[in-house]
Amino acid sequence: MELLKGKKGIITGALNDKSIAWKVAERAIAEGADIVLTNTALSLRMGSLQEFADAHGCKLIAADATSLEDLGALVDGAMEYFGGPFDFVLHSIGMSPNVRKGRPYEALDYGFLGKTLDISALSFHKLLHTLYEKDALKEWGSVVALTYIAAERTFAGYNDMADAKALLQSIARSFGAIYGAKRHVRINTVSQSPTATTAGQGIAGMEDMLKYADRMSPLGNATADDCADYIVTLFSDYTRKVTMQNLYHDGGFSSIGLTAAEVATFPKE
């Protein structure tokens, strides 16, 4: 297939081969896209994104997505590399110092909360603002941000990331209305099954959550590979009129109240 033949875009947030963003990058390239990769300098040292870039001949630009200066340089660098405006962007950035440091939600450190929101949500506004200001996306360009259903329903232990994802989803709608009217750029969020990424390992009880979600999803949990497949359709020209949506990619979990598979695990008297 060449679903993204001739298309160009930026993929943020890939760390290693467990990352959803890594899978999206692989998949986008396989579908004919040319991509620019980015992550923080720290993540580049901790992960293996440089190897990916070398192997696939991608451009790699370090950037802190909370920094307007870095984002400006990223978008300028991408436009220079692509020879002009491009087609798609993946936002796959999130981190909660409160989760990392074990601060419970009822006793958040507010400095940490500021960081959670800045990294996980406001970075999306800053990225969109930079793209918009520089007119960096082509007509009918497509932007996708990864999110999680905790934005709508409370999951024990997901902590302030739930609030960050709710904010992220709102930013997608708010900016989507403006960028859509201006340049027909569509902006959506993909609400993915819990996924066994390196980032996900920070969430308390992740293993239990994965199994629970799997039992409560008629098709089973969506994997990172599944997610990459889905996201390339959203970058393609097949989905041009989809915007400002939060799209569940979760094997059906979001529409389930209770499955027979879950009932089977209930404690017996």
Next chain:
Amino acid sequence: MELLKGKKGIITGALNDKSIAWKVAERAIAEGADIVLTNTALSLRMGSLQEFADAHGCKLIAADATSLEDLGALVDGAMEYFGGPFDFVLHSIGMSPNVRKGRPYEALDYGFLGKTLDISALSFHKLLHTLYEKDALKEWGSVVALTYIAAERTFAGYNDMADAKALLQSIARSFGAIYGAKRHVRINTVSQSPTATTAGQGIAGMEDMLKYADRMSPLGNATADDCADYIVTLFSDYTRKVTMQNLYHDGGFSSIGLTAAEVATFPKE
């Protein structure tokens, strides 16, 4: 592209070249699919589906989707034609005698209401039941039904079709949970912009609704062609973990409260 290369499916509800289903059929064929077309005997006489079938070498089977017998013959015929189970189905069937006869919602004819529900919603259950019972869909098969946002928000004049669409969407979820767990078959509804089809002409004030929806959609209304593009992604292997969802394909309308374009039309004092 050959997004549906080697895939086989049934497309219901195409009447003429304004029909969404017609566009889906064209698009599916262009993407490499082999299809069986179906509509009622009356619609076949009124429309031009036979010509389409002749031109594209498709199989055409007349069926009344409210009749289990007809649906059985349709699915049997499709399996025979395809040489076994197939991959996708489009449900694009809806009609309200109350709308046609101008009965207002507060004074529905209940016999007509029964027909509205039977044709527009229960036909979907009957179709799914027939597919399920005959094990006619392959693993990871995909079923899509067309719907409208009136299922969630009330539109003046949409009448009992709103209730029928709400019922249809519920059937998609209810059956999706079962068919997903059994055969990994996914079932979704696509909530499309108001579209200037022959069927849409029956709705009072359709022209005004089209313009209003367009002003309230940052990307403008999605056309029948746009819808066909979108639906083939849902039939493809790229979206295997999406199920039990109501997917808005509407240029952003569903996430809009008020646009500047609409404000510009407000009456001046």
Next chain:
Amino acid sequence: MELLKGKKGIITGALNDKSIAWKVAERAIAEGADIVLTNTALSLRMGSLQEFADAHGCKLIAADATSLEDLGALVDGAMEYFGGPFDFVLHSIGMSPNVRKGRPYEALDYGFLGKTLDISALSFHKLLHTLYEKDALKEWGSVVALTYIAAERTFAGYNDMADAKALLQSIARSFGAIYGAKRHVRINTVSQSPTATTAGQGIAGMEDMLKYADRMSPLGNATADDCADYIVTLFSDYTRKVTMQNLYHDGGFSSIGLTAAEVATFPKE
């Protein structure tokens, strides 16, 4: 308290002292309301509503809510008893022959399905139509129908009642738009926790569902008594601008993804 002082209304669907409608009737009377009770002739024989009516001096009128004739006589009888238009109505009617006869959702009896929809959902339209046609509700009157979250998310075993509740909720919106504009009558649905009523006993695995819902509700399941308290606020003048809403009364269940209480029951390896 006399939250409903001077108010008059019809309460449908009370069978015995486990019924939510029974509790609503008791509570409405305690809050100063005068009420007319109704149920089918069969239910009157099976339950103890006559005793309730005798004890509280209420008017009791037998009616089959699927019969326009019976509904007409009910509303006429109520208007005669009250001396004119009245203030509120509770719809608490639902039954699925498919559930009773153990027909699984993928193999429904369609005659039974028609009955499920007629009894559980269309009866609400017929009731509203009758009230509207006879102008039987006062300005700012209030109508409430009981529903369940299965209308939005699939619960194993809830079967075609899920579809009926989705249809019921749509009818509340569709008629709410019309009755609101005409007479300021508000129409809402209350989506109640699973409740141990006589009707609920027909649902497979009800006991497990009750426990699961309780573990997944931060405040625990809402009881029938809790529900009665809530519904009288919706009948009162305090909530005049709430209409066309589906109101979750469920201890928080609807906004929960996963609780610590539920995690504690997960199978250990």
Next chain:
Amino acid sequence: MELLKGKKGIITGALNDKSIAWKVAERAIAEGADIVLTNTALSLRMGSLQEFADAHGCKLIAADATSLEDLGALVDGAMEYFGGPFDFVLHSIGMSPNVRKGRPYEALDYGFLGKTLDISALSFHKLLHTLYEKDALKEWGSVVALTYIAAERTFAGYNDMADAKALLQSIARSFGAIYGAKRHVRINTVSQSPTATTAGQGIAGMEDMLKYADRMSPLGNATADDCADYIVTLFSDYTRKVTMQNLYHDGGFSSIGLTAAEVATFPKE
């Protein structure tokens, strides 16, 4: 009525007699509650809350809701005044420097955005945290925060307040799960019709939005007085099992797609 007889609570955010919070305070007192009022020192100078406090014999404590120190003093002061834990709290706090300074959403000042979120959303977490830490609310206490439908659908000109309200609503759910399980405290948001308050005057095109919302609401816009009526039911013991909900109090607007009243204003060709 004495719906709040013997109940005690804090009302934030009242400025003058146009404020929703002012109306809630009046109504709560009329229903038998004893209240503590609070607002910033600046708002106390600009508005007339001191006169209200004098007239009704209420306790007034100046506090900046973004300051943990001030919130601590507020809650301590309230507990001292009430002689212990209390029953309810209204959060009615919001302000966007971006809106005030006319910065469009695509070009927000990020320092201002930080303030918008801190004042309009994080203040709610800080308030809940302070209440929780000091165990200041009684069992089955009730907390309500005011919000707007822009959190779900984009309204031109509502700007970053939309994102702040989405964050606020997420905080209500996240904290509601914890406070509910710990102390049966319920936390809800009320999504009110656009209301002609002093704060609302900052929003561009407010007058048009009010008229549009009114035409699109079958019952008409809910007023500040209506809102006060509704909120006292949420503070009362009648609604003990409602939590983590976003409750639309909007005359039906949220469930409307298009009304005949709106169609009547459409431009004629």
